[in-house]
Amino acid sequence: MVKLLEILYLVSSKFLSGVARKYGDNRIMNLLFVKFEWATKKPMFGCQMCGQCILHETGMSCPMGCPKEIRNGPCGGVRTDGTCELDPKMTCVWVTAWENTNKMRVFSQKIDLIQKPLDRRLKGTSAWINQSR
Amino acid sequence: MTSQLQNRLESGIFTVTAELTLPDSSIKDELVETALKLSPYCDALNVTDATSAIPHFSSLAAASILLDNDIEPVMQISARDRNRIAIQGDVLGAHSLGIRNIFCITGDAVIFGDHPDAKPVFDLDSISMLAAIEKMTKDGCFMSGRKITPKPALFLGAAANPFAPPQSYRPHRTVKKWRAGASFFQTQFCFDLQIMKSFTEKLIELCNGKPPPILAGLGPLKSSRMARWLRDKIPGVSIPDHIIERMEKYPQKDQAQVGLEISKETTENLKLIRGISGIHIMAYKWEQAVKDIVEDTGLSKNKRLP
Numbered sequence: 001m002v003k004l005l006e007i008l009y010l011v012s013s014k015f016l017s018g019v020a021r022k023y024g025d026n027r028i029m030n031l032l033f034v035k036f037e038w039a040t041k042k043p044m045f046g047c048q049m050c051g052q053c054i055l056h057e058t059g060m061s062c063p064m065g066c067p068k069e070i071r072n073g074p075c076g077g078v079r080t081d082g083t084c085e086l087d088p089k090m091t092c093v094w095v096t097a098w099e100n101t102n103k104m105r106v107f108s109q110k111i112d113l114i115q116k117p118l119d120r121r122l123k124g125t126s127a128w129i130n131q132s133r
Numbered sequence: 134m135t136s137q138l139q140n141r142l143e144s145g146i147f148t149v150t151a152e153l154t155l156p157d158s159s160i161k162d163e164l165v166e167t168a169l170k171l172s173p174y175c176d177a178l179n180v181t182d183a184t185s186a187i188p189h190f191s192s193l194a195a196a197s198i199l200l201d202n203d204i205e206p207v208m209q210i211s212a213r214d215r216n217r218i219a220i221q222g223d224v225l226g227a228h229s230l231g232i233r234n235i236f237c238i239t240g241d242a243v244i245f246g247d248h249p250d251a252k253p254v255f256d257l258d259s260i261s262m263l264a265a266i267e268k269m270t271k272d273g274c275f276m277s278g279r280k281i282t283p284k285p286a287l288f289l290g291a292a293a294n295p296f297a298p299p300q301s302y303r304p305h306r307t308v309k310k311w312r313a314g315a316s317f318f319q320t321q322f323c324f325d326l327q328i329m330k331s332f333t334e335k336l337i338e339l340c341n342g343k344p345p346p347i348l349a350g351l352g353p354l355k356s357s358r359m360a361r362w363l364r365d366k367i368p369g370v371s372i373p374d375h376i377i378e379r380m381e382k383y384p385q386k387d388q389a390q391v392g393l394e395i396s397k398e399t400t401e402n403l404k405l406i407r408g409i410s411g412i413h414i415m416a417y418k419w420e421q422a423v424k425d426i427v428e429d430t431g432l433s434k435n436k437r438l439p
Contacts, residue, residue, distance in 0.1 A: 068213075068239055068253070072260035072313075073306040075239050076294030076321055077368030085368030086242050098299040112305065114313050117217065117261040117276075 002100045005060045006107060013053075013128060020132040033126040051122030051130055057110035059097030066093045071115040074098075136233035136288040137205050138177040142317055142346040147404060148411030149432055150207060150319065150348055151423045153178045153199075155190040161198055164190060168204055170420040174427040177205040177234060179319070179413070183214060186246025193223060197230045207290060208232050213240030216256035217265060221275055224266055228285035236290040237262040237315070245368075260313045263289055267314025291315035293347065295332035296325060296371040304335035311345045318345060319413040322352035322363070324372050324395075326402050333408030346410035349403045353414070353422040354392035357381045393425055400430040 016033075023029040034049070041047030041062075045055060048064040054071065055062060063071045067086045074094030077085030082095040101111045122130055141148050151171050156163045171178055180195040196206035208227055210220060224235065239259040243251045257265065265276050266289055273284035291310040295303045307318060323329050329349060336344045352370075354360045357380040364372040376395060380388050396414075403409045412432075416422040427433050 067242060068255050068258070070239060070255075070258040072258050073309060074297070074299065074302070075369075076292055076297055077241070078297040078299075079368060080298065080371060082298040086244060092298070094302070095299050098302040112309060114260060114264055114309060117257045117265075120256075 002060055002103050003105055006056065006104050009056050009060065010106060013056075013131065016128040017132040020126070020129040024126075024129040024132055030126065030129060033129050034124070037126045037128060049124050050118060051125040051127050052119060053127035053131075054115060056107040057113055057115070058093075059100035059104065059111060061093045061097035061100060063093055063097070063115075065090075069118070070094075071118070073111075134231055134233065135286065138207065138234050139288040139316070141176055142410055145410070147432065148177075148346075148348060149175050149414070149427055150177045150179060150411065151175045151414040151416070153180055153195070154418050155181060155192070155195055157189055159190075164195055164198055165202055167420060168199055168202065171423050172202075172204045174424050174433060175414075176411075177207050179207040179209060179236065182209040182211040182238070182240070183246075184209075184241070186213065186241045186243045186248065186251075188246075188248070193227055193230075193232075196227065196232045200231045205234070206232060207234040207236050209236045209238060210262065211238050211240030212255055212257045212259060212262050213243065214254055216254055217276055220257065220262060221265065221269065224269060224287070225281070225285060228287065233286070234288045234290060235266060236292075236319070237266065238292050259291055260310055263291060263310060263313040263315050270314075288316055289314050290317045290319060292320070293318045293332075294321040294369050296321055296323075296328055297369045300328065300332075301335075304332055304339055307332075307336055307345075308339045311340070316345055317348065317410075319348045320350040322370055322372075322415065323349045323399060323403065324352075324376050326399065326406070328371075329403070329409070330406055333406055337408050344408050347408055348411045348413040349399075349406075349409050351396050351399060351412050351414045351426065353396040353416050353419065353426065354380065354388075355419065356385060356388040356392070360392075393422060396422070396426050397429050400426060400432070404430075 045062040046065045050064050074092055078092045084090045084092050101108050153168055180192040182192040192208050196208040199206040237259050243253045270285055270287050273281050293307045357377050360372050360377045363370045380391050383391050414423050
């Protein structure tokens with residue numbers, strides 16, 4: 001399943017970034033991109049529209065789902081059963097990220113990357129357009 | 134002036150650090166009094182930054198006061214309360230006061246503290262904070278690229294929790310922190326030596342035989358009730374059942390002594406684990422415990438190598 005997601009992500013972001021490179025500056029296209037990204041990634045990954053997507057580098061588990069928004073791995077407070085210290089009903093996004101990473105083919109090494117802090121100006125914009133720039 | 138902690142760890146001498154409980158007052162003497170109870174037995178003292186999301190005496194001010202009293206501080210900075218602008222400024226200020234050891238943590242969530250209505254900052258996380266401060270020391274510039282002259286010289290530390298899930302990822306995360314700039318680590322309470330051992334083994338493997346120094350966290354338990362409370366209420370603390378059962382065999386008044394015995398045994402065992410460079414004692418409002426552990430395990434200063 002996660003291998004399929006990985007390929008889907010690879011293909012779709014390549015394609016969409018290509019489209020964005022051509023039409024991203026157009027205001028209407030920009031709006032469409034934002035809406036489309038939100039409509040697809042929100043139900044699938046709980047996307048928060050940070051505008052700087054690193055899903056493929058974090059085991060296809062969105063780090064913005066972490067209440068501390070840690071983009072560089074799990075905090076020390078993960079409960080023994082793998083749930084979040086802040087929400088016992090939620091599995092830690094990094095527990096999922098690590099499980100998935102071990103099954104992934106293309107991006108499995110990416111979890112070791114040191115992620116830069118978020119650029120807060122990009123919130124609410126399309127990561128596909130931002131990637132293409 | 135360089136970090137004595139750094140010198141000590143780099144020369145491979147078994148090191149002792151402890152956490153200083155910061156007061157809820159503005160009186161300097163109270164802080165110094167507690168610190169002086171610990172300092173003869175420790176190489177450096179950690180001053181926490183609003184631990185458990187509860188405001189206490191400022192870590193920057195406390196670190197400076199410790200230096201005035203010839204005690205080496207490890208100043209903690211939590212990403213919970215400060216954004217990147219404030220953190221970088223504090224780092225320069227700390228350096229100017231003579232503080233050389235900075236410990237970067239993401240920080241406990243605000244809902245665990247007594248101000249659950251506060252705004253959590255988390256502009257950076259521990260790793261991006263380490264990378265930012267490393268940039269200041271190595272490249273001599275702020276995150277923006279603006280120059281800092283002269284460059285501050287700092288010894289950066291970070292936390293590790295080998296006991297929390299996903300356990301197989303924990304060594305990788307430690308390596309990531311190391312690559313980001315952390316030169317030493319202090320761990321969460323260690324009660325399970327087996328997990329600690331597999332953690333350090335994997336770490337040594339990932340670092341090609343040259344891992345960063347790890348100070349194993351030690352938490353002397355005052356009672357079985359406290360042990361249960363820590364295990365159940367503090368996220369990321371794992372205490373095996375046999376430890377609690379062992380304490381419960383004794384009446385309440387003797388349990389603190391058993392807790393100390395467990396800490397001493399753990400210390401003796403930790404000394405034998407390859408990759409462990411020392412211990413970090415977190416004995417909340419129990420300074421005597423630090424003295425006892427250090428003295429009874431042959432780690433007191435006069436017995437140590439110079």
